[in-house]
Amino acid sequence: MTTRDPYRGRRIVTAFLLMLGFVLVLFRLFSLQVLQAEELTAKADRQHRKTVTVEGGRGGIYDRQGNPLAINMDVPSVFGVPASLENPSGVARDLARVLHIRADEIEKKLKQERSFVWIARKVDPEQGRSLERLSLDGIGTVLEGRRFYPKGPLLAHVLGFAGMDGQGLEGVERRYESHLQGEKQLVVLQRDALGRTVFPKGLNEQAPAPGHNITLTIDEVIQYIAEKEIDEAVAATKAKGGIAIVMEPRTGAILALAISPKFDPNVVKGISADRWRNRALTDAYEPGSTMKVFIAAAALEEKVMEPGTMVYGENGQMTVANTVIHDHEKSGWMTFAQVIQKSSNIGAAKTALALGEERTYRYLKAFGFGERTEIDLPGEAAGLLKEPKDWGRRSLASIAIGQEIGVTALQLVTAASAVANGGWLMKPYVVSEIRNSREQVVAQLGPQVRRRPVSAETARTLAGIMEGVVTNGTGTRAAVPGFRVAGKTGTAQKIDPQTGAYSPTLFVGSFTGFVPAEDPRLAIVVVIDEPHAEAWGGVVAAPVFRKIAEQALPYLGVSSRGPVRLAMASY
Amino acid sequence: MKPIAVIVGVALLLLYVWERNEIVRAGYHIERLKEKKVALQRERNELRVKVSALTAPERIARAASDKLEMMPPRPGQVVLVRVSPEVPAEAGAKAKVKDRPAGPELRLAKYDVTGREP
Numbered sequence: 001m002t003t004r005d006p007y008r009g010r011r012i013v014t015a016f017l018l019m020l021g022f023v024l025v026l027f028r029l030f031s032l033q034v035l036q037a038e039e040l041t042a043k044a045d046r047q048h049r050k051t052v053t054v055e056g057g058r059g060g061i062y063d064r065q066g067n068p069l070a071i072n073m074d075v076p077s078v079f080g081v082p083a084s085l086e087n088p089s090g091v092a093r094d095l096a097r098v099l100h101i102r103a104d105e106i107e108k109k110l111k112q113e114r115s116f117v118w119i120a121r122k123v124d125p126e127q128g129r130s131l132e133r134l135s136l137d138g139i140g141t142v143l144e145g146r147r148f149y150p151k152g153p154l155l156a157h158v159l160g161f162a163g164m165d166g167q168g169l170e171g172v173e174r175r176y177e178s179h180l181q182g183e184k185q186l187v188v189l190q191r192d193a194l195g196r197t198v199f200p201k202g203l204n205e206q207a208p209a210p211g212h213n214i215t216l217t218i219d220e221v222i223q224y225i226a227e228k229e230i231d232e233a234v235a236a237t238k239a240k241g242g243i244a245i246v247m248e249p250r251t252g253a254i255l256a257l258a259i260s261p262k263f264d265p266n267v268v269k270g271i272s273a274d275r276w277r278n279r280a281l282t283d284a285y286e287p288g289s290t291m292k293v294f295i296a297a298a299a300l301e302e303k304v305m306e307p308g309t310m311v312y313g314e315n316g317q318m319t320v321a322n323t324v325i326h327d328h329e330k331s332g333w334m335t336f337a338q339v340i341q342k343s344s345n346i347g348a349a350k351t352a353l354a355l356g357e358e359r360t361y362r363y364l365k366a367f368g369f370g371e372r373t374e375i376d377l378p379g380e381a382a383g384l385l386k387e388p389k390d391w392g393r394r395s396l397a398s399i400a401i402g403q404e405i406g407v408t409a410l411q412l413v414t415a416a417s418a419v420a421n422g423g424w425l426m427k428p429y430v431v432s433e434i435r436n437s438r439e440q441v442v443a444q445l446g447p448q449v450r451r452r453p454v455s456a457e458t459a460r461t462l463a464g465i466m467e468g469v470v471t472n473g474t475g476t477r478a479a480v481p482g483f484r485v486a487g488k489t490g491t492a493q494k495i496d497p498q499t500g501a502y503s504p505t506l507f508v509g510s511f512t513g514f515v516p517a518e519d520p521r522l523a524i525v526v527v528i529d530e531p532h533a534e535a536w537g538g539v540v541a542a543p544v545f546r547k548i549a550e551q552a553l554p555y556l557g558v559s560s561r562g563p564v565r566l567a568m569a570s571y
Numbered sequence: 572m573k574p575i576a577v578i579v580g581v582a583l584l585l586l587y588v589w590e591r592n593e594i595v596r597a598g599y600h601i602e603r604l605k606e607k608k609v610a611l612q613r614e615r616n617e618l619r620v621k622v623s624a625l626t627a628p629e630r631i632a633r634a635a636s637d638k639l640e641m642m643p644p645r646p647g648q649v650v651l652v653r654v655s656p657e658v659p660a661e662a663g664a665k666a667k668v669k670d671r672p673a674g675p676e677l678r679l680a681k682y683d684v685t686g687r688e689p
Contacts, residue, residue, distance in 0.1 A: 073616040074609075125617055145612075150623035224628035315584045551643070 041365055049188050056182025056437075057145055059167055059211030061159060061173075061271060062257075063157035063220040065433065070159055070265075071148050072166075072172070076128030076141035077121040082110050082543045091136055098130045099123060108332060120145040121164065147173075153262040155223050157278040158216075158254075158377065158430060161265040165343070170276060172430065175378050176214055179434050179442070183208040212442055215433040217253035222246055222552045226258035228493060229547045230526070234260040237531035237540050241465050243280045243409045244548060249417035249514055249523040251447035254375075255267045255552075284383040284406030285527070288492030288537070289474075290512045291402035292348040293466065294415060296340050298363035307337040307465055311347045318346045321393035323336045325401070337465045341473030345401045345487060352400035357388040366453035367415040368425055369407055375428045376445070383407045402492055409510075413525035420471040420520035422456040426448050453535030468518050476509055478542035481547045482560025486520075487513020487545065489537035494530065511542045515549045524548055 032040065061070035078099065086108040089103075096103035099120050109117045121144065128141055147150040147162040160171020167181070168174040181558075185208035193480055226244040234242040246256040263275050277283075299305040313331030315322060325345050331338075337349030352360050364370070370385025384406030386395070391404075398404040410428060418425040427448040436444040465510040466486035469475040496503035510527045513519040526541040526548075534540065553560075624630075635641040 067626070068619065071616065071620055071623070073620055074613050081612045125613075150620050152624075152629075154627065155627065219626055224632070228629075228632075281636045 001065055004203055019552070022200075043138075047109070051186055054187050054208050055145075055150075055166075055184045056208040058147065058162065058182055059180040059213045059437075061180075061214045061216065063155075063216055063218050063223070065219065066215070067220045068216075069149065069151055069155055069220070070147050070162075071150065073148055074143040075125055075146045076131070077144045078119040078123060078128075078131060078139065078141050080117050080119050081138045081140070082112055082117060083461050083508060085110055088330035091139060094134055094136060095139065096118060097138050098134065100178055123212050126343065143519050149265045150475050151220070151418050152266065154220065154227065154265045155218060155257070156263050156265045157259045157276065158257050159265060160217065160378075161276070164249055171278065171377060172214065172216070173375055176431065176434070179212040179214065182211045210437045210439050212436050214431055214435045215435070216430050217255065217432045218250075218257070218430060221361075221555055222548075223256040223258065225551045225555075226256035226548050227260070227262065229544050230258045230260045231262070233526075233528060233540065233544045237528055237533070239528045239532070239540070241279065241382060241531035242529060242544075243525070244544060245280055245409055245413045245525050246548065246552065247417050247428065247523045249420035249426075252414065252417065252428045253432065253447070254430050255522070256429055256548075257308075257430070278377060278379060279409075280360075281377060281380045281408050281410045284381050284408050285508050286403050286405065286492045286494070287407045287412060287510065288402040288490035288508065289343045289345075289348075289544050290412060290488050290490035290537070291405060291407075292340055292343065292400065293462065293488045293512070294364060294367050294369075294411060295348055295352050295355070295400045295417065296336070296465065297367070297419060297454050297458060297462050298359060299336070300461055301363070301454045302353045302359055305336040305351055307335060307461060308335070309336040311336055311339050311344075311350055313344055313464060314346050316346070318349065320349060320353075320397040323394055325397060336439045337468055340465050341468040343469075343474045348400040349397035352396050357391060357396055361385070361388050362401065363395060363453060364399070364405070366425070366451060367418060368411055369405065369415070370449070373408075373410055373414050373428050375410060379417035380410070381408055381482050383411055394399040399567050402490060409525050412510075412512050413499045413523055415527065416514060417520075417523040418453055419459050419466070421459070423459040423484070425451050425453055447518040463514075463517050463520075466513065470513070474536075474538040475542045476514070478513055478549075480515055480544045480546050480553070482559075483515050483549070484547075484554060485513055485515045485549070486517040487511055489540070489542060491535055491537045506530050509535045509537040510541040511537050511545045512544055515553065516558065522549060522552060 016220040047377045055076075058072040060068055060072065062068055078095070081090075082088070088106055090105035092110055093102070095106050099106075101120060103447050106119055109119060119139070131139070131141060145166055147166065149159060149161070151154070158171050159174075160173040161169055162173050163169050168177040173180065177469070226246055228245040228343070230242040233239070242258075242260040244256065244258045245254065247254055255278055257278075259279055261275065267278075268276065282513060290418050296305070300307075305311075312333055313327060315332065316327040316330035319325075327342075327344050327346050329342060329344075331342065331344060331346075334342065334344065334347065334349070336351070338344070339351065355363075360392050364385055370383055372382050373381045374380075386404070391399075397403050413430050414426065427450050429445055429448075430447055433441060433445065436442050463486045466488055467484055469489065470478050470485045470487055474483075475487050478485055478487050478489075490508075490512070492508045492510075493504075494506035494508060495501070508527060508529055509531055510525065511522075512525045515522040526544040528535075528537075528540045531540045
């Protein structure tokens with residue numbers, strides 16, 4: 001007799017249900033692992049991995065002694081998430097206290113219907129730390145690279161500045177943008193459930209390289225001296241502005257380039273382009289009598305004149321092309337050297353007339369007038385030197401006294417350097433070396449000769465004549481005790497923009513020279529734009545030359561000539 | 572034979588899991604160190620900017636004149652004395668140059684001998 005299993009039916013049902021369950025699980029697994037595999041893998045990757053663009057820091061700019069003039073630093077930028085704020089007014093008040101921004105401005109931003117708003121970008125690190133202590137909900141910070149110019153306005157016109165996104169907008173920052181900017185790299189990060197980075201993807205991955213570091217030819221101390229003196233002169237003469245450039249005549253390296261009024265590159269917002277333009281190389285002006293130096297160089301080289309050649313001064317008045325040229329001092333016969341030393345317009349005009357149009361033009365061109373010096377800074381102007389075919393009947397005489405010609409202060413100091421260094425026209429430059437972040441030299445920039453306008457003998461003779469300008473001519477106030485100085489004063493009338501004619505009240509006073517005359521270490525040009533009251537270059541600009549030279553020479557360790565009398569020494 | 576194989580298999584599996592765990596832990600540690608490094612670099616840069624701003628020639632000059640009441644030497648207050656066998660006997664005797672530290676040049680502060688007003 002067979003006993004009937006009373007649970008058989010249940011077992012079958014249970015087994016069937018279990019089988020069904022397994023089949024369902026298997027189907028689901030098949031669906032997830034095979035059918036939707038691609039889509040789900042991509043989704044997981046999106047959640048675990050984060051791709052970010054990482055950029056190496058911007059390279060620094062240093063003076064010739066290695067002092068930093070522009071450095072990059074990561075600083076906090078503050079953002080808000082308006083949707084997650086319960087009390088925007090209270091948060092705005094807290095933020096205003098730390099960030100020194102008006103509370104109503106912040107509140108306006110926080111009440112916008114957006115998921116993300118910038119409240120303040122690139123704030124002070126100290127402010128960032130204060131914000132962290134406050135730990136406000138819905139307010140966060142991210143780090144961004146900010147450009148700092150630790151010396152403030154020092155050298156601002158040469159350094160230029162970088163924009164909010166770190167790109168160079170002016171000066172060295174702009175000219176050397178490709179070197180300064182850091183390398184950009186895409187980096188994939190693996191994140192955990194809390195959003196933390198789990199593990200660096202590939203330990204061998206190199207961080208993006210920072211930008212190159214740039215060393216300038218500028219010396220921070222000489223720059224400071226030049227800026228201080230030009231600022232003081234501009235203030236004392238109530239002038240519109242001023243320029244002082246200090247160059248090493250043998251190399252063309254710029255040691256200082258000061259422009260007044262100055263600006264702080266850390267705070268460029270709201271400053272007009274007129275203020276930060278590097279007027280030493282963007283603005284051309286009529287140089288006046290300083291141009292006589294280069295007419296004299298041509299005359300000496302062409303043997304049209306010798307220092308002792310007698311020139312008649314026409315008692316201070318001479319007619320050229322139905323116009324009258326005046327001298328400020330009535331002179332009869334004088335030597336050619338005295339023509340330069342007394343700054344005789346008539347003597348200079350006669351010299352140019354003796355040279356003729358073609359030779360005058362050729363020499364001025366050779367000295368670099370009417371063409372860019374090719375300095376490694378942006379925005380340089382070529383100045384104005386018309387071709388002889390475009391000259392009028394008076395042009396030759398006018399150019400000899402520095403009219404009908406436009407030069408930049410940089411062209412002038414470069415040309416004066418050519419007289420100082422024995423006749424070589426150098427290419428001026430401000431960057432001497434570029435190194436990468438591993439301190440390897442990427443580029444070394446040295447002196448470059450452009451051409452030789454005059455011989456060493458002519459340069460020597462001319463330097464002797466220019467010494468006379470300082471010892472007993474118009475530039476006596478440029479004399480530096482203990483040193484031989486060669487130079488030339490210049491006083492030029494400006495064109496009145498209202499009338500289009502020479503203004504009786506607007507002048508540019510200048511002095512161009514070099515020191516020590518026998519072995520020049522510094523070539524300096526000083527330009528004072530629209531000084532009030534007295535405008536003579538010998539009065540307003542020559543003293544600035546002296547003050548810069550007498551401070552810069554001892555700093556460079558240049559000894560004064562002559563024996564030293566020692567009365568009493570103390571240690 | 573079979574149980575041994577199972578034990579070895581489980582041991583290998585545990586080793587693998589332990590290794591993975593250690594890798595993740597080390598990863599977190601590396602990340603923490605990297606963050607610390609970045610923070611220290613930031614602090615270094617901040618200090619560099621501060622040092623650089625504090626050593627600006629304008630600030631030094633202002634501090635020297637305002638706080639320390641210093642002023643640039645007047646003409647004739649600084650002379651260069653060459654310390655070499657060719658030092659004139661008179662100057663050498665007066666300044667006792669031989670007793671001074673060796674160097675190519677010595678700068679001596681002295682009273683104005685030029686008689687000129689600065």
